[in-house]
Every structure is written in C-alpha cells, then in structure tokens.
Amino acid sequence: MIDFILNGKKCTSQLPPQSRLLDVLREEFGLTAPKEGCGEGECGACAVLVDGMLWNSCITPLANVQGKSVLTLEGFRDTEKYKLLEKCFGEAGAVQCGFCTPGxxxxxxxxxxxxxHPQEADIREAISGNLCRCTGYNMIIKAIRMAAEKGAGLW
Known part of the structure; x- marks a missing residue:
C-alpha cells in the first residue's frame, strides 16, 4: 500500500509500488489530464506536481510518492491561478490539439x-521538457508571460 495526498485528499493505492504513477493516476483514480506521450520522460505530456515540483509521471514509480502530495490538472483546475493560465493560453493562441496543454x-x-516574474529565458527553460507539435513555443511563452504579468500577487 502506498499512501499519498492526491489533489488535496489523502488516498491509498493498492497497486504494486513499481507501478508507474501515470498508470495509477489514470487507471485507479480516473484522472486523464496526464497523458502517455513518449513513456520515457521526454515529452512532458504526463507532467504533474509532486510536492510542488514538476515530475514526469510516466517514469515515476508509485513508491516514490509515498507520503508526498501529488497535484494533477484536475486538482489545479479550480484555482484562480489555473483560471488565469487557461485564459492567457486561450488569448495567446497557445492551444491547438490540447494534448500537451495539461503538461x-x-x-x-x-x-x-x-x-x-520570469524572463523569457526562464520560461523557455521551464518548458524545455515539454514538447508541442501543433502550436509552437512562441505562443506558449507569450501565454506564460501574460499570466505572470496579469497574475501579480497570485504566485
């Protein structure tokens, strides 16, 4: 049994500790925002926050989240920060197919x-582990800069 906090709620997984966190989130808890992209930790489609840090859930064994806090897009969605990011991504044209968007x-x-208050270089580095094949990165960078500017005090 692995105990952790998932989107603010205590939970326990009965799956083997070597199970991929991505599979546990999708199959046991029905959270589909993290996606299987590359399965090798290279594309960021499966990205979640673990204790506030960005982790690729496709290469994270379930045992690694014992006692930790895991946040998926589903848990982040009801926050003001998410609403601002969503709005900025839309305004900047940073969403097309949507596959990479949760990550x-x-x-x-x-x-x-x-x-x-990140600079463009900071944003580029922060999203360097996330691939986008549709939109291109300039619009995504613009969206994150816009959110940083409009979200003064949120972060």
Whole structure:
C-alpha cells in the first residue's frame, strides 16, 4: 500500500509500488489530464506536481510518492491561478490539439511558484521538457508571460 495526498485528499493505492504513477493516476483514480506521450520522460505530456515540483509521471514509480502530495490538472483546475493560465493560453493562441496543454500548464505553474516574474529565458527553460507539435513555443511563452504579468500577487 502506498499512501499519498492526491489533489488535496489523502488516498491509498493498492497497486504494486513499481507501478508507474501515470498508470495509477489514470487507471485507479480516473484522472486523464496526464497523458502517455513518449513513456520515457521526454515529452512532458504526463507532467504533474509532486510536492510542488514538476515530475514526469510516466517514469515515476508509485513508491516514490509515498507520503508526498501529488497535484494533477484536475486538482489545479479550480484555482484562480489555473483560471488565469487557461485564459492567457486561450488569448495567446497557445492551444491547438490540447494534448500537451495539461503538461504545459503544470510546467507553467511550477515555474510561477518559484519565479512569479520570469524572463523569457526562464520560461523557455521551464518548458524545455515539454514538447508541442501543433502550436509552437512562441505562443506558449507569450501565454506564460501574460499570466505572470496579469497574475501579480497570485504566485
């Protein structure tokens, strides 16, 4: 049994400790925002926050979250920070197919928690582990800068 906090609620997984966190989130808890992209920790589609840090859930064994707090997009969605990021991503044209968007949003949240006033280089570095094949990165960078500017005091 692995005990952890998932989106603010205590939970226990009965799955083997070597199970991938991505599979546990999707199959046991029905959370589908983290996606299977590459399965190797290279694309960021599966990104979640673990104790406030960006982790690729496809390469994280369930045992590694014992006693930790895991936040998925589903748990982040009801916050003012998410609503601002969602609005900025829309206004900047940073969403097309949507496959990478949950991971990009989580990467943006991880960055803005650490650095509420990032420069473009900071944003590029923060999303460097996230691939987008549709939108291109300029609009995503613009969206994160916009959120940082409009969200003064949120982060």
């Amino acid at each position: 990009m949003i989580m990467a943006a949240e991880a960055l803005l928690r650490k650095n509420p």
